[in-house]
Amino acid sequence: MKLRLEKIELREIGLPLKHPFETSFGRTARRRIMIARVFDASGAFGYGECTAAEDPFYNHETIDTAWTIIAGYVGPILAQARVDAASEVDSALHRIRGNRMAKGAVEAATWDLEARLAGKPLWRYLGGTRAEIDSGVSIGLQESRTALLEKVARELESGYQRIKIKIKPGRDIDLVEALRAKYPKVPLMVDANSAYTLAHIDLLAQFDRYNLMMIEQPLTPGDLLDHSKLQSRIATPICLDESILSVADARQAHELGSCGIINLKLGRVGGHHEARLIQQFCLNNRIPVWCGGMLESGIGRAHNIAMSTLEGFSLPGDVSASERYWEEDIIDPPVRVSQRGTIKAPEAPGIGFEVNEQMVESLVVRRQDVSLG
Ligand code: OSB
Ligand code: MG
Numbered sequence: 001m002k003l004r005l006e007k008i009e010l011r012e013i014g015l016p017l018k019h020p021f022e023t024s025f026g027r028t029a030r031r032r033i034m035i036a037r038v039f040d041a042s043g044a045f046g047y048g049e050c051t052a053a054e055d056p057f058y059n060h061e062t063i064d065t066a067w068t069i070i071a072g073y074v075g076p077i078l079a080q081a082r083v084d085a086a087s088e089v090d091s092a093l094h095r096i097r098g099n100r101m102a103k104g105a106v107e108a109a110t111w112d113l114e115a116r117l118a119g120k121p122l123w124r125y126l127g128g129t130r131a132e133i134d135s136g137v138s139i140g141l142q143e144s145r146t147a148l149l150e151k152v153a154r155e156l157e158s159g160y161q162r163i164k165i166k167i168k169p170g171r172d173i174d175l176v177e178a179l180r181a182k183y184p185k186v187p188l189m190v191d192a193n194s195a196y197t198l199a200h201i202d203l204l205a206q207f208d209r210y211n212l213m214m215i216e217q218p219l220t221p222g223d224l225l226d227h228s229k230l231q232s233r234i235a236t237p238i239c240l241d242e243s244i245l246s247v248a249d250a251r252q253a254h255e256l257g258s259c260g261i262i263n264l265k266l267g268r269v270g271g272h273h274e275a276r277l278i279q280q281f282c283l284n285n286r287i288p289v290w291c292g293g294m295l296e297s298g299i300g301r302a303h304n305i306a307m308s309t310l311e312g313f314s315l316p317g318d319v320s321a322s323e324r325y326w327e328e329d330i331i332d333p334p335v336r337v338s339q340r341g342t343i344k345a346p347e348a349p350g351i352g353f354e355v356n357e358q359m360v361e362s363l364v365v366r367r368q369d370v371s372l373g
Contacts, residue, residue, distance in 0.1 A: 001117060002084040004041035005372040008075055008106055010067060011035045013297075013363035017325055021295060022141040024168035024195035025057040032063050033297050035360065036070065038109040038372075046113025047355055049300035050105035051267030058193070058294075059101070059221070059242060059268065066102035067368070074106050075370035086110040090273035100245060100270035107271030108303050116350035121306075123345045123352075126272060128309025132342045136162035136316035137324070138191065138293060141171060145178050152179060152186075161316040161341035162187035162213065168195040173206050180210045187316070191216035194242055198226050205234050213315070214239040214261050224249075227258035237261050241292055245269055247277040254285055261315070263292040266303055275307055283312035291317035298322055298331030302351035305335070309345050319343065330363075332356050 013033050020029040034050035050070075052061040073096050081092040089107045096103060115125035137155045142148040152163055163183075165175060167190045179188060189212050196204060196218045207215055214237045219226050221242040231238045237260035244250055244262055246269060253259050262282055269275050282289045291308040294300065304319045321343075322334035329335070331353035337343055346352025 003086070003110070003114060003117070005078060005083060005110070006039045006041045007372050008070065008109075008370040009037040009039065010070060010368045010370065011037070011360065011364045012063065012067075012366040013330070013360060014365055015297060015326060015330075015363065017295065018327060020140070023166045023191075024141075024193045026055065028054065028295065031295055031297070034063050034066060034105060035297075035299060036105040036109045038106060038113050040113055040117065042117075044113060044117055046109045046111065046116060046350060047299045048105040048107070048109030048112065049296055049303065050101055051265065051294035051296060051300055052101040053294070061099060061101045066099065066105065069096065069099045069102035070106060071368055071370050074103055075372060078106070079372045086114040087273060090271055100274075101267040104267040104269070104271040107273065108266060111272045112303070112350045119349050121345065121347055121352045122303070122350050123306035123309040126276065126306055126310065128306060128345065129311050130309045130313075131345050133305060133308040133313070133319065133345065134161050134316035135320050135337050135341050135343050136160055136164060136187075136318060137320050138164045138318045139166065141166045141168065145175065148175060149178065149182060152183070156183075156186065159337065159339040159341040160320065162189065164189045164191055164216070164318065166190075167192050169200065173203065176207065176210050176212070187213055189213040189216060189239070191241070192218045194218070194220050198229060201230060201233055204230060208235045212236050216263060217241040217243065224253050224256050224258045227253070228256040231257055231259065239263050241265065242268075244278070246274055247281050250278045250281050250287075254287060260287070262287055262289045264289045264307070265292040265294060266307055267294060267300070268292075272307065276310065279310050279312050288312070288314045290315040291319050293318035293320075295325060297326070298329040298335060298353055299351065299355060301335050302331060302346075302353045305343055305345055306351065316341065328359070330356050330360050
């Protein structure tokens with residue numbers, strides 16, 4: 001079955017977070033979310049979500065740069081290439097350097113479209129094997145240690161299988177110390193979002209006392225060599241997030257000994273094609289992977305669920321319930337997490353969740369159609 005791609009519809013919606021989310025690089029209270037919908041000549045469509053943030057602080061992309069790249073390059077290049085399968089979108093867009101979140105929004109939408117046309121749930125279409133995925137939570141920096149402890153208590157009561165907390169210099173060891181005093185056994189990890197340098201090596205080595213599952217992205221994204229030096233000095237496994245944009249990055253990180261675990265994010269690597277290459281590489285080399293999050297709406301969340309069903313996603317991801325983020329999600333039903341801290345992969349075709357088009361339309365602040373014909 002060949003696709004005849006007709007257009008990309010871009011829409012921006014505004015969605016306030018229930019609680020502001022703070023990391024070492026900044027604070028987000030309200031998401032500006034780009035939804036990319038790809039249409040086939042038959043009238044069928046698929047949904048993708050651009051995971052770029054509002055500001056270029058996690059990586060270089062923003063929702064506005066992604067919009068410019070999709071309208072000015074992704075659309076025209078796909079139109080020229082006459083791509084007729086989701087698996088070819090990635091290579092057709094190869095000429096566009098970087099900007100993977102822009103490309104990934106459209107690439108993922110094309111997979112949803114193709115899975116819907118095939119009448120299969122996206123997760124099965126991608127080759128997923130697990131009908132239920134393991135869920136953890138990512139907890140932002142809190143006002144106080146008490147607030148953090150209360151938040152962790154609530155998430156554990158909800159059943160989440162592991163706790164990740166954000167750290168930054170000056171708010172790190174003390175938080176882990178407090179959590180471990182109360183919860184000696186809970187699966188626990190920290191995420192620094194690149195806030196440290198090798199000058200902090202003695203401080204980072206102190207984490208070894210707390211039996212953490214991993215420390216996520218301690219150093220600057222491009223510094224694979226420094227991560228390797230750090231990993232050789234600490235026992236806690238390093239997990240890379242921002243550093244891994246492609247399977248080539250995964251290979252080099254592995255060969256250098258820069259990490260023991262990889263956080264795989266669909267948008268950061270440019271879509272399902274590259275994500276599967278990384279997943280395969282990690283599976284072949286016994287590197288545990290798990291699915292990261294970017295404070296997605298239900299569309300991005302549904303794609304994350306699909307990806308998480310692939311073999312090798314052996315650790316709980318940052319894919320949690322819609323209700324942790326939004327008063328009302330744009331998908332129906334919302335993503336729910338069981339008391340055992342799991343999420344069921346849906347059996348309906350494509351992403352498997354109905355998009356509440358009425359709600360989306362009521363939230364649209366900007367739109368553009370990009371022709372692929
Ligand atoms: O580093 O994993 C990260 C959110 C925004 C940007 C980067 C990160 C995060 C999270 C939250 O940790 C994950 C989520 O709950 O979606
Ligand atoms: Mg991270």
